Amino acid sequence: MKIKYSMKQLSLLGMGLLISLYCTLTIADNYPTKPIKAIVPFAPGSATDQIGRAFAAKMGEALGQPVIVENRPGASGMIGADVVAKSPADGYTLLFGTNSTNAALKSLAKNLPYNQDTAFTPIGYFGSVPLIIAVNNDLPVKSLNGFVTLAKSDPGKVTFAYASASQRVSSEMLASVAGIKMTGVSYKSGPNAMTDLIGGQVNMFSSDFAVSLPQVQAGKIHGLAVTSLKRSPAIPQLPTVNEALGIKNYELIAFFAAFGPANMPKDIVLKLNNAINEAAKSKDLVERFSAMGFETQPGSPEALDKKIKLETAKWAKAIKEAGMEPE
Incomplete structure (x- = not known):
């Protein structure tokens, strides 16, 4: 069915469109x-x-x-x-x-x-x-390889914290490439997860530099590796996951x-x-x-x-x- 408009209706419609466009631009x-x-x-x-x-x-x-x-x-x-x-x-x-x-x-x-x-x-x-993979100071490991060995000795016993997708996925990716099984513990915020890592309620936390780097530098937790393809100038002593495990394609960058x-x-x-x-x-x-x-x-x-x-x-x-x- 065709709808016919009078010249007056068309004029009013055009005027309305112009006013709308003018208001949007203004x-x-x-x-x-x-x-x-x-x-x-x-x-x-x-x-x-x-x-x-x-x-x-x-x-x-x-x-x-x-x-x-x-x-x-x-x-x-x-x-x-x-x-x-x-x-x-x-x-x-x-x-x-x-x-x-x-x-x-x-x-x-x-x-x-x-x-x-x-x-x-x-x-x-x-x-x-990038993120830093870090562990509680009481965990008897000093390297990412040592952490993987510990996790393999008792599958599922080692716990990791996460409060975001990047934190969770980085940990699950690590478990996949290293052939280990860990148990994830969800937190509402990264700072809360970090508090529990320091206190020993969880074993490992893969988190952004803003949350983890000050704690690593203060000696409250032990950094194991960074999740980028290259070492970070902010903490060059930490190897990449790829270096630490002798693999090639592990990378996780938060944006x-x-x-x-x-x-x-x-x-x-x-x-x-x-x-x-x-x-x-x-x-x-x-x-x-x-x-x-x-x-x-x-x-x-x-x-x-x-x-x-x-x-x-x-x-x-x-x-x-x-x-x-x-x-």
Whole structure:
């Protein structure tokens, strides 16, 4: 059935579209006019929190409005990510996400409350950091090989902590390549898991430098290896997993980036991206986090979108090879 419009109706429709377009452009041009909320889906003190707060401060300076961090931890970042996925796409609610929320959860969770592939607008990349595999000081091992030997002597008795997808997957990957069986213990936050590692409630923890490096340097835990392909300048005495075990392809790098709800206006995305890239080039921010093994990498929203697709496939492969099933 054909619908006919009068000239008056067409004129009104065209005028409405023009007004709508004008309002959208005006909003984008004036953005931001109020504080921006950035959801960090992990606990205070985590690497995502520390890096996110530093970027938020720099972004606020560039945008002329404060970027206020709000922690929403739980379920490997799923809870905080879901809040952003269901928020208005007006640029005032952002997700400071990671490989957990925007790459790995798709393969780890049976029932995500959002579609990971379509729920978010990629905005800007912060950077990446490897993990440190560390053990409680009372464990009678001084090397990763020694840890593997201990784990093989009593399968399933050795425990590992995790509070994010990267922490869990790195440990499960280690178990797979080393031919050992460990028992995972889930925590709400990395700092809580670290407290239990120091106290001996768990044996091993593979965690980001922000949580683990200060404790290794203070002698409260014993570092065994780093999860990158090359040794980290932040702690060059630690071998890579590949060096320690005499293998080739073990690598796990955690990344951090900003996302918004789906369908954000392009002009707002570009404003936020520019602010993120300025922060990533900031000398004091780079110097502060390079000590944690963090490497910034400014780029476009399109580059982040492409990276997320590649990382999602990469993490799916790693999770499958580690024998992990969605839960």
